[in-house]
């Protein structure tokens with residue numbers, strides 16, 4: 001692997017891809033939006049535990065203003081179109097990354113999230129969300145390419161005898177919990193372990209078994225993929241300390257047992273962290289007050305994905321599939337996280353209604369670059385173990401960006417309107433998806449990736 005690649009970017013070189021995107025709103029529109037986006041997510045992640053209402057607001061407002069001014073959102077949403085027939089024929093290759101949401105009554109009404117133990121804040125139906133139209137859409141890939149509805153038996157036979165592990169942040173967990181729900185609605189399961197602990201921690205490390213197919217599905221909370229201490233372990237801590245030379249301990253210890261790995265990380269890197277190599281601090285993102293190199297988020301994200309894929313490629317000749325998921329953006333749309341109208345939409349965007357692509361393209365490029373680099377290493381390498389690993393991209397950015405209606409919003413809380421208006425300063429979750437909801441589509445595409453011949 002290229003040594004130069006693993007060095008932090010020179011902050012004075014404007015030719016370097018990552019270093020030319022230094023933080024600072026005078027530099028680039030994209031950088032600024034990312035920063036704002038990152039702070040929004042950070043605020044959201046923070047509030048999920050223990051932030052006093054409104055405490056983040058003052059610091060956020062200039063950035064929110066920026067996004068608000070950069071974007072104009074069309075407020076009129078046309079009604080749903082006519083049903084579209086699903087093509088059943090097999091296609092040799094489909095691009096699931098592009099397409100549109102089409103009206104398909106009942107398509108996403110496939111399980112009761114209370115029965116599959118999802119995180120309470122994603123169980124929108126239990127929390128009293130009154131509208132259900134967000135469950136009536138399916139993703140139609142471009143060029144008439146078929147994307148079949150999720151089929152639990154097909155999924156389990158595609159991974160028979162295998163260990164499927166989701167590794168990453170809360171979007172990885174969102175997808176992992178969706179998969180458990182989709183599978184357990186059709187097949188018996190056993191909970192093998194789930195970490196105990198206060199509040200959200202009980203959702204951070206768990207494993208289910210589906211004995212009929214000898215399949216295991218795990219989730220490893222590792223929002224940087226790498227070893228990290230601080231906020232990602234304890235919400236009451238402000239900072240993230242991330243070790244570029246080591247992977248997250250728990251998943252790395254199990255890496256040899258994983259047959260299918262789904263990796264998703266980015267939100268926490270956008271939010272900022274202090275990075276170390278061994279005991280040496282090599283840089284930071286989002287800490288202008290520290291006198292260290294600003295490394296941005298793209299470079300550490302590349303280091304993290306590369307280290308993770310290398311680790312999964314190294315383990316003993318086992319044929320393995322590594323799936324890198326792209327960024328799933330939030331939909332605060334320039335509103336504060338405690339604005340009750342944030343992500344209150346009840347239908348997807350229409351084509352062209354909101355182009356969020358510039359917001360997620362940079363992170364998506366990192367994912368594609370790392371997937372391509374890993375494939376190149378595998379085919380040029382001499383070892384048989386490297387070439388036994390298949391690397392795929394699960395590109396959900398476009399389909400996720402078109403679903404402002406699929407988030408819990410205020411329904412991350414139990415019956416937020418129980419006493420009339422929601423309490424002052426109540427937060428909305430415009431980042432994760434309701435379960436059931438649009439994130440089930442991530443698993444429909446994952447199934448097609450796993451069924452594809454190597």
Ligand SMILES: *[C@@H]1O[C@H](CO)[C@@H](O)[C@H](O)[C@H]1NC(C)=O
Pocket residue numbers: 006007008244245277278303
């Ligand atoms: C960490 O430092 C070692 C030794 O200087 C170097 O070989 C390696 O590339 C560095 N790793 C990163 C991620 O910068």
Ligand SMILES: *[C@@H]1O[C@H](CO)[C@@H](O)[C@H](O)[C@H]1NC(C)=O
Pocket residue numbers: 064065068069334335336
């Ligand atoms: C967003 O823009 C609208 C209209 O341009 C304005 O009324 C509103 O106050 C802005 N919101 C924020 C958070 O700046």
Ligand SMILES: *[C@@H]1O[C@H](CO)[C@@H](O)[C@H](O)[C@H]1NC(C)=O
Pocket residue numbers: 112113114115125
């Ligand atoms: C979901 O399951 C729970 C627990 O079994 C039950 O109380 C609830 O009524 C169910 N919800 C729906 C919408 O069926």
Ligand SMILES: *[C@@H]1O[C@H](CO)[C@@H](O)[C@H](O)[C@H]1NC(C)=O
Pocket residue numbers: 291
């Ligand atoms: C920051 O670091 C540079 C180079 O190490 C040093 O020259 C400078 O004095 C430092 N500034 C502060 C405020 O510590």
Ligand SMILES: *[C@@H]1O[C@H](CO)[C@@H](O)[C@H](O)[C@H]1NC(C)=O
Pocket residue numbers: 380381382
């Ligand atoms: C492959 O092996 C040959 C001979 O052992 C060696 O010369 C070459 O550098 C190796 N290539 C790679 C990519 O490791």
